[in-house]
Amino acid sequence: MKVESPKLMNAPRGATMALAMEMKLPENALAQNQSALAYLIERAVAGDHAAFEQIMIHSQQRVLAMSWRMLGNEADARDASQEVFLRVYKYLKRYDQNQDFFAWLYRITVNVCRDLLKKRRHQNDRIIPIDNDEGLREIPASQDDSEQMLLSTERHALIAQAIATLPYKERASIVLRDVEGFSTEAVAQILQSSATTVRSQISSARRKLRDYCLSALTRGGRQ
């Protein structure tokens, strides 16, 4: 079976590509446009590669960002993103249209990152720290002055190191809850766990983050 990337195709495939162009919505627009997303998924399940390409385009930022937060470096995040989309392509037929597509996507991402971390730990038995410098580059310019003060270089690096020390389940829970903004119940669904367990993990993670930051700031103050 010859599979062609829609980008690599020289000529548009009639209605299929017309649909792809028509569906080319702004980034993350599919999250709000559920009917368009459902249509793309339906076409992708039917074998429409252009539709799957559009799904990738509209979810690649989320997947890469989540992978980066879970794995801590860009190279692994890219590998994880590839694996995530490969699994999405394989198992898209199993996706239940009644559930949130992005929750399903995050579940795959979390599982892929977990597998990748296991593999990395076999190769190098330590937790991979987040690339601090990379995280510092992305301070949103739209935030007000008080937030920019808080997101100072040192403290941002500190939180990056702190999150890298968390156990995987706690890291996944707190990233999904506090960064991605899912509800506790949604996080429990993504992690295939109970809401009580997720609350416990979130509570533990927040306490560890605060303690890590306080101890680091204390050490810094002494020096």
Added chain:
Amino acid sequence: MSCNQIEKLLTLYAGHDLDERREHLVATHLQTCTACTAAVADYREAREFLRGLTPPAVSDDVYSEIRNSVWRRIEAESRPSLFQSMAVWFRPQFVWTTAAAALLIMVSVFGIYLVAKRSSVQPEAIAHKPKQVIQQENGPNERRVSVPLIQREETTQPRQAGVPKRPGKPDHLRAPDRADSFVASPPGTQIVRTQSSSPIIGRGDSDFAVPNSEKSLRMEIQTKNPNIRIIWFAQQDPKPVSGHAKGI
């Protein structure tokens, strides 16, 4: 509630993860406790830091490369391996088809084997069969007899099989057991002279002394070597006659 009891709830309170009843309890406690209020502020601050932990800026080329890699992997993984191709034949819906095909192949192979075996025997026998096998030359009792020539290599029967063995004939008088020799000794044949265009078996222009005995048997065999011809005499009387080979 005391601070120790409230402290366990502060982390969840900072993220609005408590139910209404517990959230109200914590809020009431925070109005009178500055330490717990400061702790909640720390948790919320850390939470805000976490939200600001955004990944590095990635160009569109990176995303394109990721997507192209995905398509390449999809293409690579969609190619069935040899094992997968063979495994399809053993699916339940294809078992009978596979079995029938295997049986057909076996029957075909067996048939081809039989045909090949038969065709490999006949051409050899035809190639070495003399055009004129027997020419009787002596006396009024001479008669034409077709002498069967059996190539020894292609039969499992012993030499002179099917021919009744004359009683009392010693074994050392029989023709030598050679691969390119032939046997011709039907019962009742007096004199036999073989002629053939074959380079192996006797030539028609041969001229040999023939014993006058009516009961003698003569057979000429031309070997592969044109300079060697085997002439075999035999008598039916119980008295042994010395056989010999004569080179020409």
